[in-house]
Amino acid sequence: MEIWFTAFHNVFSPMAMLFICGGVLMGVMLGAIPGLNSTMGTALLIPFTYAMDATTGLLLLAAVYCGGTFGGSISAILFNVPGSPEASVTGFDGYPMAKAGKAGKALGIAILCSCIGGLFSVGIMNLISPQLAKVALSFSEPEYFALAFAALTLIASLGGTKMTKAFLVGFVGLLIATIGIDPMSGVERLTFGWSGLIGGVNFIVALIGAFAIGEILMTAEKGSKIDGEEEVKVSTEFPSLVEMLKLKWNVLRSAVIGTLIGILPGVGATTASFVGYSEAVRWSKHPEKFGTGIADGIAAPETCNNAAAGGAMVPLLTLGIPGSATTAVIIGGFMVHGLQPGPMLFLNQPDLMYSIFLAMYVSNVFMLFAGVIVAKLFSNFRKIRYSILGPCIFVFATVGAFGISNSMSDVWIMFAFGLLGYVMKKYDYSVAPLIIALVLGGLAEESLRRGMRMEDYDLIAFLSRPISGTILAVALATFLYTLYSRMRHKPNLLAGEMKQPSL
Amino acid sequence: MLKAFLKADVIISVILFAVSLYLLSEIKIYDSGSVYGKLGPAYWPKFVLYMIMFLSVGVAFFSIKGVLQGTIPPFERLQFSSANLRFGAAVALIAGYLLLLPYVGFLVLTPLQMIAFMFLLGERNKVLIFSIPFVLTLGIVLLFTKVMYVPLPRGAGVFLEISHLLY
């Protein structure tokens, strides 16, 4: 109790509150602008925290981190250019919803679910951090493989009616994921001697290309008669209680999945949001509606990524192992004050830990306001007509792709994916399976090969662990069931090209 | 019959099949040396390529079958229109921009590209065309280079000098 009192005192001082609120606002802004993200933001703030005392500095970093995880969804929903990797999935349903004139609603769902996911994971972290850290450590390669495999099989449902096409696109995504230096052997694969490919294809670059550039090319072809939504007033509209109650199981499941995946070292909020989306599809009564702009498709990834942001703090605070890129930078924030996050710090300075917990509660609540403010700022751009907005989006897409690793080759890769996205859109191939496979392909391959190496290539030993075995069995069962019901009830849909435009 | 084979899906499948076949031969050379263990660097891509080949046959089969059964509309002749021209111009504009960026730099090239792009998309308001690109470029340069230290391309020669004036 005394600890809480100290923490309360630390966090609710005017100065600390100013830093927390400013930090969240800054995080949301950085997240929303493509090319800038909270990882960079925290790295740049560390020299400034050096001049503060340790507690205030860390509260500021935690606030930027919380805000940054949400910020990307604003640009993903409004322009289909995710401002940060964590928000990639949000655009799958957020952008179609915005296009249907419900941008305000989409933003409202995203902000509220982010807040709920964030609060849930901080609560969990606050209560049972040490126990959770143990669970995270019990996960090994077979479990990682099972997670990736389960999410990948959902590609079957994502393609809507065109299952073979969705799988074809998915496997092309898996192939693209193998480009670059193989993490297990160090061999360069499929780079064709071009150094731009040696680091692999970054999925956020591919995503910006396939969605934003693809759309710009599509509209350029359509011609000049494109107006903005000058009449439509985009203001954030929070979902009603009834609407939220409809989402309750989805949000709860996503919050649990997000927290759990966030805790796993080296698997961050981005993977969490993809897995959360896939699971929302798996347990939904109408999986075919995902990708058309439904509330479930926004609630799941948004709850997940913010829950994962809190989850990633668990291994950081209890073991000193960062769960994501930004938490790795936050370690630097501890170190400038001569502190080493980990089990000892947790024992020796509990008041610092509880201050961070409390600051994260506050940050997640304040995010509701910061989100609305920044969303308001950005939605003004949607009123601009496309002949002005298109070139602006292009420039932001370019600096966004460039900013990933400050290299021109990424911008070229973005352009190539723009052409690919254009072709796929034109001939009715869904882009989502490509992106999902690109994100999870590396994890699936690596964990399979590493796990098999650890088990001396004994497939039975690899498959027969309790957690991974269960996940794999459920994934396989739902996959086979989907296949069976498609074959049985709608044989044509398996091939399905019912209303495809002709060449 | 021929019309069934000219569907976009069929053409895409054939291309994917051929590329996969080529990549298979490319990938085989990775698996030399025992240092990599039993599942070497070629193991996974090989599996993925086989699946792509299998699925592309599937997509082509369903597409042809659909046309022959009349459930999918057949191929229609491509008609050249101004739409293709605009598309080509947009692609050229983007490619040209990316090609020149390392030599001319972000600061100088971006406003020019935006002005051209706005014209292409049919914008005719001169005030907007000649104000927004400069304001946006300047805003991005200041935010990205001064506040966040992103090294946007500066260009070479005289353009490098111009860029150095600002960042």
Added chain:
Amino acid sequence: MLSVKKCFRLSVLAVSSFLLAFTAQAGDGPDGYPERPIEVVVQYGAGGGSDNFVRNLMMPAAEILGVNINVTNMTGGAGVKASKYVLAQPADGYTIYNFSPEQLINTVLGRENYSEEFAPLVQVQQDMSMFYVNPDNKNFQTAEELIAYAKANPGKVQFTGTTPTSPDEIIIMRFAKAAGIDVKYVPFDKAPKSHAAVLGGHLDVLHEEPGSVISLIEAKKLIPIIVFNDKRLDKFPEVPTSVELGIDITSGRWRGLAVKKGTPQPIVDYLADALKKAADSESYQKYQAAALLDQRPGWKGPEEFGKFWEEEYQANKEILTELGYVK
């Protein structure tokens, strides 16, 4: 909870860096160098050991040089992307590169050519390699037990570190060769994952520099079993050295800086001098102590650093050829 004094320090820092960002004035180096911000390229992500090193060194260095120093992270492709970027910039001393052992290894593997491309600036840190085991490991708790167990069970002991063909793998394999044992190396792409694998008992031995796992050592979640050095460390007096065990390996990860080849010598010397002052500054020393990087002297001037590259290159080439990575 900021005191007035801290508030003041903070605002001075904020204002001065703001002013630095927008003003250009001639520096007091050769030919007015530096007159505009210097960029330091790091080939690893923000928050890693190298990134921390560069950022902590550049904080005082910016004050000494009187210009802003921007740290740019360009990750991917074992540093090849970052190297290419540095090579595309003019050789004028405004682009500094965090030169790492990977550049030498990439040269062995034919991806880069360090001797043609880069000129040595300074080495600042000499880190230490250590092995750790999980305290619940039933088979061995010391280096001797490890060697004995590995001899009885060839190929069964699983080591882990970061990425294949890395300095981690090289030191593990050199150790195995010197001890006459046959081991398995299971690499991870990110260091935290390898820590978690040993903490969770999935793999046996972790190779890591002590700075990033110090809290886990203090909490007895990881037991250090050997340090690759010729004398025991003050911080861990109970951990035997490699030399004591008859294994003559004392190398460890080093961190230093380089510039593009062709940079004028006066600028190289001026920078080396400024960086020496930065490394001696209070704030850098504080970071170095917190990250356990002060256990071995690490400073090398440009000439010495260049000679060291040669030796390291030859040693890496030998072991990578032996392992079968180079044909």
